Amino acid sequence: xxxxxxxxxxxxxxxxxxxxxxxxxxxxxxxxxxxxxxxxxxxxxxxxxxxxxxxxxxxxxxxxxxxxxxxxxxxxxxxxxxxxxxxxxxxxxxxxxxxxxxxxxxxxxxxxxxxxxxxxxxxxxxxxxxxxxxxxxxxxxxxxxxxxxxxxxxxxxxxxxxxxxxxxxxxxxxxxxxxxxxxxxxxxxxxxxxxxxxxxxxxxxxxxxxxxxxxxxxxxxxxxxxxxxxxxxxxxxxxxxxxxxxxxxxxxxxxxxxxxxxxxxxxxxxxxxxxxxxxxxxxxxxxxxxxxxxxxxxxxxxxxx
Numbered sequence: 561x562x563x564x565x566x567x568x569x570x571x572x573x574x575x576x577x578x579x580x581x582x583x584x585x586x587x588x589x590x591x592x593x594x595x596x597x598x599x600x601x602x603x604x605x606x607x608x609x610x611x612x613x614x615x616x617x618x619x620x621x622x623x624x625x626x627x628x629x630x631x632x633x634x635x636x637x638x639x640x641x642x643x644x645x646x647x648x649x650x651x652x653x654x655x656x657x658x659x660x661x662x663x664x665x666x667x668x669x670x671x672x673x674x675x676x677x678x679x680x681x682x683x684x685x686x687x688x689x690x691x692x693x694x695x696x697x698x699x700x701x702x703x704x705x706x707x708x709x710x711x712x713x714x715x716x717x718x719x720x721x722x723x724x725x726x727x728x729x730x731x732x733x734x735x736x737x738x739x740x741x742x743x744x745x746x747x748x749x750x751x752x753x754x755x756x757x758x759x760x761x762x763x764x765x766x767x768x769x770x771x772x773x774x775x776x777x778x779x780x781x782x783x784x785x786x787x788x789x790x791x792x793x794x795x796x797x798x799x800x801x802x803x804x805x806x807x808x809x810x811x812x813x814x815x816x817x818x819x820x821x822x823x824x825x826x827x828x829x830x831x832x833x834x835x836x837x838x839x840x841x842x843x844x845x846x847x848x849x850x851x852x853x854x855x856x857x858x859x860x861x862x863x864x865x
């Protein structure tokens with residue numbers, strides 16, 4: 561178990577970046593340079609020397625033993641003095657992660673990303689004020705969750721008041737996650753904010769291989785702005801399926817492309833989320849890709865409408 565503590569910003573040398581403006585000792589019009597600023601306390605999780613703390617982003621979105629790969633972000637402190645670092649992960653349709661860590665010497669935080677998507681990652685050194693922003697994309701995910709490969713890892717370390725980021729050359733080891741009939745992949749995206757009063761139901765997007773041979777495909781769900789909320793390269797065996805369930809109303813575009821170049825694109829508008837059970841199916845057939853949306857036909861309004 562890792563301890564959580566309140567750190568005084570002055571004690572850690574954080575006055576410049578975290579403390580508020582100096583209060584006036586007189587009329588309030590002129591700052592008194594001798595006034596001591598009130599330190600802001602920072603709640604931090606302590607990772608003790610020689611220890612590793614693992615945190616997971618998107619773990620609740622996956623059902624069962626999935627074959628989808630992962631990406632690891634390591635916050636490593638090889639120095640002798642503690643490193644107080646703020647971390648903020650802001651994905652589109654997966655719960656994010658925001659925390660401050662006090663990482664002692666020879667310790668690390670291992671942040672595991674479970675859903676292949678696009679993530680904005682912000683890291684701030686609470687002592688020096690240095691910061692960096694990185695973007696994690698589906699291309700950064702290893703194709704096998706049981707592999708631990710540096711090429712699919714991002715390492716972030718303190719560097720004399722700054723921050724150093726090292727990212728592996730994953731393009732040299734490109735591969736596809738395998739989806740089988742025995743181990744289909746089911747992913748749930750969204751915060752579940754469907755209006756209960758209206759009986760609004762989730763919408764599913766399913767990629768199914770109805771051929772007798774394994775299909776190599778690229779599948780992406782993107783927003784109108786082009787942010788990838790789920791995606792990657794997959795090998796889908798015969799009778800296997802990959803399904804993504806959207807649990808909050810969101811305008812997304814489903815794009816599927818075969819290795820042969822055949823492709824299909826379907827737009828799923830927010831209006832698709834209503835009281836009906838609905839799913840968009842992208843079927844891989846011998847003749848190409850068949851895309852269609854299936855839905856029940858229940859009237860979702862009231863008798864006065």
